[in-house]
Amino acid sequence: MNLPYPLNRTALIIIDMQRDFCAAGGYAEMAGLDISNLRKPIPQIQQLLNTARALGMLVIHTREGHHSDMLDCMPSKKARSARAAAAIGSDGPMGKLLIRGEYGHDFIDELTPIAGEVIIDKPGYSAFHQTDLEIILRSQQITQLIITGVTTEICVQSTLRAAVENGWDCITISDACGSAYPELHQASLSMIEVEGGIFGKVLNTDAMLQLIADTTTEDQTSHAS
DSSP states (O other), rough: OOOSOGGGGGEEEOOOOHHHHHHHTTTHHHTEEEEEHHHTHHHHHHHHHHHHHHOOOEEEEEEOOOOTTTTTHHHHHHHHHHHTTTTTTTTETTTTTTBBBBBGBBBBBGGGGOTTEEEESSSSTTTTTTHHHHHHHHHHHHHHHEEEEIIIIIIHHHHHHHHHTTTTTTEEEEEEOEEEEEEEHHHHHHHHTTHTTOOEEEOOOOHHHHHHHHHHHHHHHHHHO
């Protein structure tokens, strides 16, 4: 079994693996979330990232956060964060919560981007909202997205739905996504494949790596012949 599109038209998206969500003292922990669940996808994302890098695939990292003046943070979003006892822009152990340039806003050490990888800074939940993601994908003729990151029920789902609405085929990696709430993680994954896969496919990391390997072998065989 092969991917429906070649690897040079496939991108790996790693959503919001930031210290504010996945490290002690960040936004998520201050909001009372279980960051151990948010850290569970790290080894699986590392495997996918190492494979994508080795094959020269397009890799995209996203970060949720706002400018220091917070003019790009809607009052309703700020109010919701305050109700969760983790007001955006308030002081935390790693700097102001979800503010660009602060230590907590940046990526966790295990998943630091390397030169040439795309970084999308986003003010909302979807990686397409008020960002250059769409034009980057279209300019690189990307037709298929491999989606990973946190949280499954919010930023992963928001990005997935926007991608599908705009014509991309998507594969969501079940064990390379995470949520503080296991029941919401599972429910979010279950919604993807209803009605014959209305939002694409769900695979685990091992299945995805095997699919990439099979596609790579097929591509090499085709070129050799």
